[in-house]
Amino acid sequence: MKHIITILTILIIASCSKEQTFSGTASLTLINAVPNSTPSLVTNFSGTDPINYRNALKLEYGKADKGQLNLSYTGEQRLAIYKYPDTNAHNAPLYDLTLHLQVGATYTLFLTGTLTVPDTMFTIDNPPYHPISDSSLGIRFVNLMAGSVPVSVNLAGRAHGSEANNLSYKSMTGFTNYAATAGISKYTFEFRNTATGALISSLDVGDINKASFNARRYRNFTLALIGSPGDPTTHKAMLIETFTSLN
Template identity: 45%
Template sequence: MYKPSYILLISLLSFAFVSCKKTEQTPVITHLTLFNAMPGEEKLLPSFRGTAPLNNYYLSSLFYYGVFDIGGRYAITKEDQPLAIYSYPDTLLPNKPLLDLNLKLTKGSINSLYFLGSVAHPDYLLDTYLPPAHQAADSTFGIRFINLSPGSKPVNVYLVSAGERKEAEGLAYKGITGFKNYSATLKTSDYTFEIRDQESQQLLTSYTTIGIGKPTENAWRFRNFTIALIGLPGESTEKLKQKSFLFNNY
């Protein structure tokens, strides 16, 4: 007969083994958001198999220019993640992808990958960031700014809700600011941000928050957002002209 102490030791070792095994089997999730900011490319098709043949198109998500939905967020478990980006529907071999990437992703990190440029000169920007936390007592939210407009000159961003205050200066193509906190109390009015050409001060686009200060509509409080400049400078068509776009971060 085994002694009680021996049985206890075996039980503890078994528990430790099972716990360790469960820990080893639980992958660390990395967050990756994809966004099509490539003017003129209405549909992009990503393949996380790299350049391996595309068999089941219906299993893939198409990314429309200037549109984002929840399907654009992925949970990644690899630190080295292949990703090929195709111009849809031109996805059949032997055609090559617009971009053939091998992403280096830190485990547990939060990332946004923007597809930029054009078919002739495809480009991308990988943004790894840590969104700030907001204390309940502060009633704040965070906003940062990013320039995703290929060929654009540096821009300034102004807050013009009450007077005028410069929020970002000389933001060049692919430039990103840090997050800045803004009040979101019941007495807070909506904010209007203007994006202007730095040199000429020409207004390019603007963005106004909606619902701040309204308890039933306030989707801003305690969250973080990115206001992006997308589109092409000098374009007049609604689809391709420079405009603002809001990303809902974490």
């Protein structure tokens, strides 16, 4: 299964005074978790100024493109996000945001909610370090399903809630380390209704013990539940790589 992440690296020039200027970068990951936002959302890092939709960064639902980067030169970053094709009256953006990005920090902006009531979850990410001597990966869990009941997360075959329990909308756990050794090929995680135990979505986190390349070892990920509670076709467990701070 292919898990792709959109990373937008924001170049920031921050002035502490008229005489002294520090420059650096902040890392921003954008995730489209808005159900029925097909074919995509598009970004405008110039706020609501006119953009060329054909060349704009497109965020597909439940996906992102690691190869697309966007650069800016300020710590206060204006970001407008539109539905593509644009169906809002008077070309109004779905989101009109101002992000405050600190040099050296790593952020994730989850676009969630619905097309009629858009919402966001903005996190400063501090994933754990995995030393060479510790063959492991880190995973945290988040419920991004607007209007959902609380959910639990378990490894397949284990008790409900074995990994996380009673996650309400926009609740996120800390990182848990999992072994990423040659004897383990995958982990299967299941999101369930906490009250009833009904399965909502599941995901295999694989590519752990490939002889040629271990795609998971020493890295960190966010496993997100996305979708609309009333539409099972939108239910999805999404794996997102979480990057280490640039500090």
